[in-house]
Amino acid sequence: MVDYLIGAVGDIPEGMGRAFQAGRRTVAVFKSKGKFFALSNRCAHRGASLCDGELSDNGTVVRCPWHNWPYDLATGEHRLDPKEKQRSFPVRVEGDRIIISI
Numbered sequence: 001m002v003d004y005l006i007g008a009v010g011d012i013p014e015g016m017g018r019a020f021q022a023g024r025r026t027v028a029v030f031k032s033k034g035k036f037f038a039l040s041n042r043c044a045h046r047g048a049s050l051c052d053g054e055l056s057d058n059g060t061v062v063r064c065p066w067h068n069w070p071y072d073l074a075t076g077e078h079r080l081d082p083k084e085k086q087r088s089f090p091v092r093v094e095g096d097r098i099i100i101s102i
């Protein structure tokens with residue numbers, strides 16, 4: 001795995017997502033209840049940017065902005081269809097910096 005410094009903690013408002021480039025990948029990073037989660041940004045359905053989705057289910061799910069598919073923030077699993085999944089990536093915070101491992 002390779003670590004990518006993607007930004008500062010303050011770059012992502014609570015309850016929101018932002019897209020970051022990590023090597024060749026675009027990753028959607030979310031802040032929910034003070035924790036950070038990273039998923040592949042391109043929705044497995046038709047390619048919408050998940051970083052623009054809304055959080056739901058008490059901040060545990062991101063809903064795709066185009067057709068509302070619900071992905072678990074922690075695992076990337078589709079909440080209604082286990083066959084569909086977004087890739088998820090480990091996130092850690094060091095000081096003020098957000099680092100993801102791909």
Ligand code: FES
Nearest residue numbers: 043045046064067
């Ligand atoms: S593009 Fe994401 S649910 Fe359709």
